[in-house]
Amino acid sequence: MQVPPFSLSEQLAQLGPELDAAVLQVLRSGQYIGGGVIAAFEKAFAESVGTPFAVGCNSGTDALILALRGLGIGPGDEVITCSFSFFATAEAISAVGATPVFVDVEESSYLINLDQLEAAITPATKALIPVHLFGRPVDMERVCSIASRHGLKVVEDCAQASGASWAGRPVGSWGDVGCFSFFPTKNLGGAGDGGAVTCCDEALAQSMRELAVHGMPRRYLHTELGYNSRLDSMQAAVLNVKLPHLSSWVEKRSAIASRYRNELTAADAIALPEAGPEGHSWNQFVVRVPACSPNPACGSSCTPSSDSASFGLPEACCRDWLKQQLQDAGVTTIIYYPIPIHRQPAYAHLGYGPGSLPITERLCSEVLSLPIFPELSAEQQGRVIEVLLELTAKSGSISQALAA
Numbered sequence: 001m002q003v004p005p006f007s008l009s010e011q012l013a014q015l016g017p018e019l020d021a022a023v024l025q026v027l028r029s030g031q032y033i034g035g036g037v038i039a040a041f042e043k044a045f046a047e048s049v050g051t052p053f054a055v056g057c058n059s060g061t062d063a064l065i066l067a068l069r070g071l072g073i074g075p076g077d078e079v080i081t082c083s084f085s086f087f088a089t090a091e092a093i094s095a096v097g098a099t100p101v102f103v104d105v106e107e108s109s110y111l112i113n114l115d116q117l118e119a120a121i122t123p124a125t126k127a128l129i130p131v132h133l134f135g136r137p138v139d140m141e142r143v144c145s146i147a148s149r150h151g152l153k154v155v156e157d158c159a160q161a162s163g164a165s166w167a168g169r170p171v172g173s174w175g176d177v178g179c180f181s182f183f184p185t186k187n188l189g190g191a192g193d194g195g196a197v198t199c200c201d202e203a204l205a206q207s208m209r210e211l212a213v214h215g216m217p218r219r220y221l222h223t224e225l226g227y228n229s230r231l232d233s234m235q236a237a238v239l240n241v242k243l244p245h246l247s248s249w250v251e252k253r254s255a256i257a258s259r260y261r262n263e264l265t266a267a268d269a270i271a272l273p274e275a276g277p278e279g280h281s282w283n284q285f286v287v288r289v290p291a292c293s294p295n296p297a298c299g300s301s302c303t304p305s306s307d308s309a310s311f312g313l314p315e316a317c318c319r320d321w322l323k324q325q326l327q328d329a330g331v332t333t334i335i336y337y338p339i340p341i342h343r344q345p346a347y348a349h350l351g352y353g354p355g356s357l358p359i360t361e362r363l364c365s366e367v368l369s370l371p372i373f374p375e376l377s378a379e380q381q382g383r384v385i386e387v388l389l390e391l392t393a394k395s396g397s398i399s400q401a402l403a404a
């Protein structure tokens with residue numbers, strides 16, 4: 001049995017006719033940019049997040065850029081975020097001319113360390129970007145209280161967290177702006193690139209809307225340098241069909257996560273992710289595979305990985321070994337992310353050396369994302385569990401042999 005990390009085939013079988021009709025309607029309408037389909041999606045999406053305003057845009061990356069620009073963040077400003085995220089979180093900060101300042105994450109939650117975040121605030125700090133990584137919500141009450149104490153803006157990176165909430169309130173409704181991605185593998189995915197910003201301030205929403213269309217408040221009047229970053233009508237049509245299913249999909253993800261957590265407790269060569277708070281939307285189920293010492297997951301079959309040497313990261317041999325073993329058994333896993341942002345060549349000029357964010361660096365050498373998506377069948381889930389238990393039991397016997 002093959003278990004892919006992500007697949008749309010089941011969802012397409014279920015929603016296919018509805019999606020076909022929605023897309024065909026746009027195609028035949030001839031209105032491909034703007035129009036009622038977009039407005040309907042923005043209204044429904046804003047309602048689902050609980051904000052008065054949502055503005056569609058081209059991608060989650062652009063959502064972050066529009067948010068920072070809309071809030072007036074630019075050259076000379078510092079924006080604090082985590083390095084354990086997708087590259088776009090930092091890239092957006094740099095794209096507006098500001099400087100990303102990275103702090104470490106917490107080992108238990110994988111999320112930005114809020115003590116370090118507060119300690120990193122300087123007079124140049126203008127904004128904070130908490131990332132709801134893997135769908136787990138950051139403690140937004142604490143982020144907002146830090147921000148208001150220091151007079152800072154909050155941009156939530158909700159790219160992986162559509163359908164997530166903190167303290168019963170959706171992510172994207174806590175900060176000044178919420179930034180969402182509709183990349184196909186996200187919890188709410190379109191049929192291509194797409195994104196949205198959410199906010200409660202009408203003037204800010206209008207400003208971001210104008211920035212997304214060449215800084216143009218009315219046709220051919222340009223008051224700012226903006227972007228061409230609209231959400232396409234075709235994408236909005238697809239998202240309109242999918243949005244009503246988001247909460248049930250998140251429930252299914254959550255049920256899979258619970259099953260993995262329950263049935264993998266005996267896999268002691270790996271560390272399972274915490275259950276997390278209610279409102280976790282489980283875009284990924286990320287286990288950790290610590291390197292050989294003191295936990296020899298791989299026994300003697302470990303070979304040093306090239307990323308470890310090239311990027312000054314801790315050894316990832318056991319994780320890489322387990323990934324290959326799973327692959328050989330038909331279970332495909334993914335590493336989110338093998339190289340932390342602060343160690344990427346593109347950010348060498350910022351001068352974060354090896355060991356500067358030790359937990360982030362170690363996580364990048366240990367993490368492995370197991371298959372999780374709403375349509376993953378019970379049999380496929382069972383197969384992932386079976387193979388993992390078998391492999392880690394093997395390693396258990398190796399560790400006993402080594403100890404003897």
Ligand SMILES: *Cc1c(COP(=O)(O)O)cnc(C)c1O
Pocket residue numbers: 058059060061062085086088089131157159160180181182183193194195
């Ligand atoms: C996917 C992602 C983005 C970027 O979204 P795109 O739609 O791919 O541009 C930003 N931040 C995080 C954490 C992401 O996972």
